[in-house]
Amino acid sequence: MGPPPYLLLLAVSCWSCAPALATRSTVAPAPILHYPCSHYSSKSCEQCLTNVSCLWCYTNKTCMDYPVRSIFPSSSLCTLSDVRWGFCWMNFEVFIITMSVLAGALLLSVGICCCYCCYCRKNSRRGLDAEEERFIAEREDRRVQALKRKNERKAKHDEIRKKYGLLQDLEHPYSKFEND
Known part of the structure; x- marks a missing residue:
């Protein structure tokens, strides 16, 4: 089995175009003369x-x-x-002054931008710190309320157990073994 036909076609087309490419010449642009x-x-x-x-x-x-x-x-x-x-x-004097003013304005604007960004970052951190503190306080409040509800439920359940005689005396060391 020989090479695929598309490879043969590609090789023949490259071989036939090679002489045409070799005879083409590129014209270099005329050099620009720089006088002193x-x-x-x-x-x-x-x-x-x-x-x-x-x-x-x-x-x-x-x-x-x-x-x-x-x-x-x-x-x-x-x-x-x-x-x-x-x-x-x-004139060169005006050129120097203009470039100096532009460079100064550029440096001043970069400095102002840096100061503004630092100020904004500091303020955003303050806002985040206050928000984080508020979040922590809310989470602590929820935890305390959940603990309070848990204790209330336990007290209510103990009351019901006592009413029906299901509450075991936990102070007696052998209370576990009495039911056997």
């Missing part, structure tokens, strides 16, 4: 900021590499109010 930032110095701010590693100085209209070693560009290169990075319409 100094290349854009004589051009506009928009052209300079197409490269994210560049910053534009409006005072001397130059495009320069962002100083990666320091967080902020030094004032010897250009004043912060004249530096543009990311957007030509926003």
